[in-house]
Amino acid sequence: MFFNRHLLSVTLLLGSGLLLSACGPTADEASATVISGKTMGTFYRVSVVGLDKSREPELRRQIEAQLAEDDHQLSTYKDDSVLSRFNQYNGTVPQPISSGMADAIVTSLRIGQKTAGAMDITVGPLVNLWGFGPNKEPVKMPTQAQIDSAKAEVGLQHLKVIQQSDGQYLQKDLPGLYVDLSTVGEGYATDHLARLVEGNGISDYLVSVGGAVVSRGKNPAGKPWQVAIQKPTDKENAVQAIVDLQGMGISTSGSYRNYYELDGKRLSHIIDPATGRPITHKLVSATVIAPTALEADGWDTGLMVLGTDKALALAQKEHLAVYLITKEGDGFKTNMTQQFKAYLRKGEKP
Template sequence: MLVSRYSLRSALILCCAGLLAACGPADKQQVSVISGKTMGTYYRVSVLGASKSQEAELREKIESQLKEDDHQLSTYKDDSVLSRFNQYTGSEPQPISQGMADAITTSLRIGRLTDGAMDITVGPLVNLWGFGPTKQPVKMPTQEQIDAAKKLDGLQHLKVIEQSDGTYLQKDLPGLYVDLSTVGEGYATDHLARLVEGMGFSDYLVSVGGAVVSRGYNEKGRPWQVAIQKPTDKENAVQAIVDLQGMGISTSGSYRNYYELDGVRLSHIIDPKTGRPIQHKLVSATVIASTALEADGWDTGLMVLGEKKAMALAEQQHLAVYLIMKTPDGFQAYMTPQFKTYIRKADQG
């Protein structure tokens, strides 16, 4: 389960002005770029054809939207909507926004399809291993501690209730702790994309952390492109480049957010079944879907499953997936037929 706030991952590189060179003749319209920090990571909004006044208005609306999203999902702020729900030990349905309901419903569905690999209720395990609001442990958690934390999770204990007067979230396990870090970036990215479109812009690229949504064309008159980063600590090392074609994309990787304890490298991605950080050979999973939220949920579940189960499920569900595995000879990539249609032709083969 991705954590460290909303996860400091940067496995996708935006192929726009100032990063990777785009192709084609320049257009008279310029790209306005608005960027900053949010949710423990970074955001970037590139919009074609915005005036100075529109850019200023857009910046203000972006900051307001991100502040609201953080207020909804943060586990670092005691007064956030999610933190208040986690602190509540009763069983009465608690009011939540429609946006949060959509994020949780999507997470629950993907959780079921991945046989619990994508589990937004593993907050106690995430915190135990030091990837949540709590500090990193000074020694390896014991099996007893892991077992105790596992008793506090389970997707079956969480329910979204739609009523005529609003949307509610209910739990039947008092200690249930929901952590939406794994879909937080996709959640916020989709919101920013809708915000940009609401202002009348049809050519843009939006990213929050490792989640990206694009529509239309860049200043070169070409579709926005995104590069999948090689599983290395080196910045801007490109594995493959994709044309999003108006879709959302998200990458989860085990090689960026980690720490070492007792000589063991511990990834921020926790396997709900073992209660421990993943140890398999799959180091990166990239998913393209209709929304960044959907892609953001799937990439984590596939990372938890490992290479063989992830491949099988991706093919079964007809997902557009790109996986990178560590081998004795380096790294090996695998992609589903659905993903191949997005690969830039110059990079195929």
């Protein structure tokens, strides 16, 4: 499974204003088919309109098969996954990967370059050192020597995707390089589910894996699917803002739930590759709307690492639709780009 870094920080909302839980249909979805469950350490949900009930078992089978395949490709928790085998390989010969994984890594490398390394899929040794990967939480704070040792095994410049006539390959020039795709895994899987649903002739749907969501068409009430961004609190249904995706993908990364405490300090699961340590700034949530969930999922992590000021400046430079929530005193401050304002539900205050 993937490490669930989002922990359902995006809550689904139908046009009626009814909040939806992580799984299980609601009364407002009576005319829709809802298929949901657990996957990759989080929840998935597929809501489709106009599907004949007789087709539901087959669609569920396809969905679960697709999610199982994605987990087999990207999991760092399963020793026999494609990614785990690559991480276990201590050589530099290019290793075969799927076209889907190649796309995810190319997207990650591009976003990593644009964020000056803030989004780094090779940060796995540091993630594991701080206890947010397959390894258990440390019983004491890592030493600077341990951090420096892990940082020596990190760097996007050591990873390369090779496209050849017979397929795609992944190569590392640092034998100990460890790739962790949990930062884009939910978006990767969400896009696959969207394509699967469309392949079944369904044009009105909303699909999500963890905090990544894609929608197309209308909900059962004939209105646009909407998504509510949660306030950074422990209250499940506290809504910060509501957006109409308009056929786009959305993903949120947050530091306010996924943490543990060690030596009296709260440690976020989001690691800054530059320092080798969990982030300590006041940005608690970054939401990105993009053409695909994969793209949104990649950007939100990088922006979270950067912090509010740098994240907002980069989002404006790259013309990204971004919504940031920052801790300020006893409350929170929000910032958004002009591009994000276009997706706010009518009547929502910018």
